[in-house]
Amino acid sequence: KQEVTQIPAALSVPEGENLVLNCSFTDSAIYNLQWFRQDPGKGLTSLLLIQSSQREQTSGRLNASLDKSSGRSTLYIAASQPGDSATYLCAVRPVFSTDSWGKFQFGAGTQVVVTP
Amino acid sequence: EAQVTQNPRYLITVTGKKLTVTCSQNMNHEYMSWYRQDPGLGLRQIYYSMNVEVTDKGDVPEGYKVSRKEKRNFPLILESPSPNQTSLYFCASRPGLAGSYEQYFGPGTRLTVT
Numbered sequence: 701k702q703e704v705t706q707i708p709a710a711l712s713v714p715e716g717e718n719l720v721l722n723c724s725f726t727d728s729a730i731y732n733l734q735w736f737r738q739d740p741g742k743g744l745t746s747l748l749l750i751q752s753s754q755r756e757q758t759s760g761r762l763n764a765s766l767d768k769s770s771g772r773s774t775l776y777i778a779a780s781q782p783g784d785s786a787t788y789l790c791a792v793r794p795v796f797s798t799d800s801w802g803k804f805q806f807g808a809g810t811q812v813v814v815t816p
Numbered sequence: 817e818a819q820v821t822q823n824p825r826y827l828i829t830v831t832g833k834k835l836t837v838t839c840s841q842n843m844n845h846e847y848m849s850w851y852r853q854d855p856g857l858g859l860r861q862i863y864y865s866m867n868v869e870v871t872d873k874g875d876v877p878e879g880y881k882v883s884r885k886e887k888r889n890f891p892l893i894l895e896s897p898s899p900n901q902t903s904l905y906f907c908a909s910r911p912g913l914a915g916s917y918e919q920y921f922g923p924g925t926r927l928t929v930t
Binding site: 704706709734736741742743744745746749789791803804805806807808809 | 820849851856857858859860861864874875906908918919920921922923924926
């Protein structure tokens with residue numbers, strides 16, 4: 701069964717520093733991986749979707765890399781701002797199979813605080 | 817505006833009293849799913865649906881039911897809620913299983929069972 705882990709569970713950085721968030725998964729047979737942001741008491745906002753055939757995906761200050769063979773994805777946030785404070789989650793969609801065609805596995809998330 | 821809506825947003829109930837949490841999307845998405853989120857455990861999938869009348873269990877289906885009679889709606893039913901179902905629930909949708917589409921999430925329903 702796919703296990704998705706995000707370490708550390710919490711992270712605090714001063715404003716302006718680059719953020720590096722990690723996501724690891726145990727089964728490399730994935731279709732894609734998606735990064736989300738969650739603000740307290742709110743739903744999830746999609747940040748980046750990276751396909752299994754891609755090495756990285758970029759959007760503004762955000763860059764996500766994927767190394768399927770080692771079971772890792774990293775989300776980089778450049779020049780962090782207090783508004784980046786949130787919980788960041790990754791989710792893995794497994795390759796199609798009869799018992800996993802609709803399943804998504806989430807990590808527990810990394811709670812980020814950016815201090816002014 | 818394209819969105820996934822859930823109702824109610826907050827609910828406090830007692831053990832054993834049947835309840836339904838509604839989920840609706842206006843994007844004509846085929847795929848819909850329910851998750852629960854608990855501290856330290858992340859989001860765990862309860863049920864999902866590929867299309868009308870097609871549903872299947874996720875990782876934690878015990879104590880829950882779903883139905884998909886219309887494409888836009890995917891209600892979550894707790895026939896006899898128990899305190900261990902106290903959680904934050906999210907509904908999500910996406911265009912289909914094929915392709916590189918993202919999932920879109922509702923705002924969440926915070927359920928407390930006493």
